[in-house]
Amino acid sequence: MDLARTVAIVTGAASGLGAATAAALAARGATVHGFDLGPAVAAAEAPPGVRYVEVDVTDAAAVRAAVADAAAGDDPLRTVVNCAGIAPSQRILGKRGSHDLDLYATVVRVNLIGTFTVLTLAAEAIARTAPDRHGQRGVIVNTASVAGYEGQIGQAAYASSKGGVLALTLPAARDLAPHGIRVMTVAPGIMQTPMMETVSQEYRDGLAAGVPFPSRFGTTGEYADLVLAIIGNDYLNGEVIRLDGALRMAPR
Template sequence: MRVEGTAAIVTGGASGLGGATAAALASEGARVYAVDLATSIRSAPEVEGITYVEADVTDPEQVRAAVAAASADAPLRTVVNCAGIGPSARILGRKGVHDLALYAKVIQVNLIGTFNMLALAAEAIAQTEPDGDGQRGVIVNTASVAAYEGQVGQAAYSSSKGGVVGLTLPAARDLAQYGIRVNTVAPGIVDTPMLATISEEFRAGLAAGIPFPKRLATPAEFASLVLLIVGHDYLNGETIRMDGALRMAPR
């Protein structure tokens, strides 16, 4: 599927994986609508072809408004869900039992937010004219290797990302009749702004545990994989690990 002259939505599009993906889609000629919170948008760079849209992915009305804005001037063809949070807490820790509100928030943002955007964007994509192969669009979600090998303190995060993996195939099957593909990327350790505060020694330790290449992945590599998925019309219902053959240890 070609993206030139079409609209794309990228959640979490102001920085990190989302920022790199938004820039990559814009470089291919897409009109990109980067959906993020106001606090993140304020520090986002100005990039030609990217329009920043303030919205909370867990709010149906705000997501509907973002989808409507993206669909106004060009057919919406691509949606990439990158928005997410990753707080760490043990089920039983020094401060007691895992806070249920924190657990619920992680599920709400990472899983329900992904579903909310997927469903409402699919509604708009389904109303567009298909291409010559009957294809209308593609949705790419973001999981994590933690969906498979969650570490100590990742009960909430792993639950949410495991839900995204579990959503992939039924969503692809549900939306097949509309010519909409659904795939997921499960990244390993990526050098995003969330890792900017850790020491070089700790970063080197993370990289040492990766079989090959022995380094952290880059947001640009994630973005290039998204472009491959968008352009590969036979990829559907699949979760692709991007992790350098990493299998996470318990801690």
């Protein structure tokens, strides 16, 4: 699918995986609407071709309005990349008692329900566009995690939410196939994002050593490159791609 003179939506676009992806899509000729929370949008400087929009993916009304705005111009909405997410850690039973149930619900609401909300409302808008010469109207790329397969200790909420994104991939692709919309998911391993910069270098070195090859963190640019490859290959649909250097996560 050609990105030139099209519109794209990227969630979590003000930092990390989302920021790299938004910039990469814009560099290929797309006009990018980057959704993120207010503080993140205020602190970030949008690259050329990217317009930051304050959107909470758990607010369906806000998502609907922002999608409608993105789809209102002359160029068709073709691409959606869901990168918004949170990753708090807490054991089901720990020294301070049982897992906070509100925290669990919040993680699922942001990572899974937020992804589904953007996917659904954006697909509705994409389905109204004219197809390209191959009958395709768009592609939606969701972000899961290797934790959806091999959640570590303390990742019950995060792993549950990302496992839901994994399971969503195939039925979403099947549901949207009649509309010419592909659905793919990327499951990153350990990535060099702002979230990882909050932990010690010693801890990061230990994580990197556990990756078979290359034994390092993945980069946000590598994630963005994979998204571009998915968009460019029209026969990729209904599948999850692990981006993890063959990492299989241990319990801790």
